[in-house]
Amino acid sequence: MTDTPPRSPRAQEIVAAALDILEREGREALTMRRLGDAVGMRAPSLYKHFPDKAAVEIALMDEGFAQMAAALEDAIAGEGDALAPLARAYRAFAKAHPHLYRLVTAGELPRDRLLPGVEVRAAAPLLRVTGDPDLARAVWAFAHGMVILELDGRFPPGADLDAAWAAGIRTLSPR
Amino acid sequence: MTDTPPRSPRAQEIVAAALDILEREGREALTMRRLGDAVGMRAPSLYKHFPDKAAVEIALMDEGFAQMAAALEDAIAGEGDALAPLARAYRAFAKAHPHLYRLVTAGELPRDRLLPGVEVRAAAPLLRVTGDPDLARAVWAFAHGMVILELDGRFPPGADLDAAWAAGIRTLSPR
DNA sequence: TTGACAAGCTAACATCGTTAGCCTATCTTC
DNA sequence: GAAGATAGGCTAACGATGTTAGCTTGTCAA
Numbered sequence: 563m564t565d566t567p568p569r570s571p572r573a574q575e576i577v578a579a580a581l582d583i584l585e586r587e588g589r590e591a592l593t594m595r596r597l598g599d600a601v602g603m604r605a606p607s608l609y610k611h612f613p614d615k616a617a618v619e620i621a622l623m624d625e626g627f628a629q630m631a632a633a634l635e636d637a638i639a640g641e642g643d644a645l646a647p648l649a650r651a652y653r654a655f656a657k658a659h660p661h662l663y664r665l666v667t668a669g670e671l672p673r674d675r676l677l678p679g680v681e682v683r684a685a686a687p688l689l690r691v692t693g694d695p696d697l698a699r700a701v702w703a704f705a706h707g708m709v710i711l712e713l714d715g716r717f718p719p720g721a722d723l724d725a726a727w728a729a730g731i732r733t734l735s736p737r
Numbered sequence: 738m739t740d741t742p743p744r745s746p747r748a749q750e751i752v753a754a755a756l757d758i759l760e761r762e763g764r765e766a767l768t769m770r771r772l773g774d775a776v777g778m779r780a781p782s783l784y785k786h787f788p789d790k791a792a793v794e795i796a797l798m799d800e801g802f803a804q805m806a807a808a809l810e811d812a813i814a815g816e817g818d819a820l821a822p823l824a825r826a827y828r829a830f831a832k833a834h835p836h837l838y839r840l841v842t843a844g845e846l847p848r849d850r851l852l853p854g855v856e857v858r859a860a861a862p863l864l865r866v867t868g869d870p871d872l873a874r875a876v877w878a879f880a881h882g883m884v885i886l887e888l889d890g891r892f893p894p895g896a897d898l899d900a901a902w903a904a905g906i907r908t909l910s911p912r
Numbered sequence: 913t914t915g916a917c918a919a920g921c922t923a924a925c926a927t928c929g930t931t932a933g934c935c936t937a938t939c940t941t942c
Numbered sequence: 943g944a945a946g947a948t949a950g951g952c953t954a955a956c957g958a959t960g961t962t963a964g965c966t967t968g969t970c971a972a
Contacts, residue, residue: 610919670889696897700905707882714845722871730875733908769929785950
């Protein structure tokens with residue numbers, strides 16, 4: 563029962579401002595002083611609302627997981643069992659929210675401080691579409707790999723990423 | 738012709754010490770003061786050998802790319818055209834050198850400061866085994882995704898990663 | 913009216929990368 | 943051999959970062 567105390571309005575404002583900074587300017591732009599500015603207070607006062615900076619980032623992760631889950635659920639809402647539309651939605655979310663995507667999916671995850679269930683919910687659509695957990699993990703790895711390599715600019719300039727996505731999805735689709 | 742001036746012995750010592758710190762303690766343990774300690778000088782003196790901290794990290798990336806390329810070339814040296822041994826080598830390298838792997842493959846890449854050719858060489862074995870560049874990218878994304886998600890502890894505790902690898906490699910293998 | 917508490921503030925600390933400026937040994941050049 | 947340049951070390955310090963300590967003030971309960 564790790565039920566978080568419901569966030570105060572002021573704390574919600576802070577998270578909203580933090581999300582705005584993150585999405586616009588990236589993770590390293592999100593400093594306590596900058597965040598304080600955005601919300602009209604000095605950096606130390608933020609600590610009246612959050613124990614540390616990590617807590618703010620974790621709130622953003624919760625939010626990111628939720629947004630991502632919603633996008634993926636939408637993608638399989640219609641008919642359902644095709645991998646392609648889910649993959650499209652995954653990639654689209656990452657490109658629409660690159661900084662948020664990175665925050666949520668890259669680096670060590672403070673799982674014990676996360677809102678419970680949020681991670682499982684985001685993973686559910688893929689598990690449903692693939693059926694098999696092993697295949698689901700393989701597909702997840704493929705999709706995350708494609709997205710993060712693209713966001714990090716690791717593919718050569720001329721690379722046809724649509725074709726790479728297609729190749730992966732085709733062969734990885736459950737039969 | 739971006740030929741780097743050959744590194745002085747002292748600079749090589751510094752890079753070696755940096756690699757040691759990185760591999761043992763991870764990227765955030767690699768600070769200029771800590772590195773100075775390891776090599777017996779004060780932090781500012783390091784700037785007599787490298788223009789900035791990034792230059793040290795870039796030297797480590799060059800080294801990481803080279804080591805990784807060597808490991809992958811070894812893996813396909815024998816018979817050759819099977820994907821499975823290459824994938825095994827890829828995963829093994831990442832698990833043996835997690836911090837180095839992360840430094841080399843995650844985050845933005847300062848491509849213009851890298852030793853020329855080093856990235857292409859590391860990519861070559863996979864391209865040879867898959868034949869097709871699109872498939873090669875898909876397989877790379879899969880392998881990197883598997884590895885980085887494993888290193889970051891993103892898979893659930895009980896997950897059978899061998900099975901996920903097998904599922905991915907089986908379906909992604911060129912026929 | 914009093915007292916507690918929530919929520920702001922300033923000042924300050926340690927750590928980080930980095931710069932400025934100084935010193936000294938070695939090596940080149942007349 | 944003398945003189946000057948250069949390589950390579952040093953200390954002091956700067957600005958940015960997250961964070962803590964301690965003060966103040968307004969609001970609400972007893």
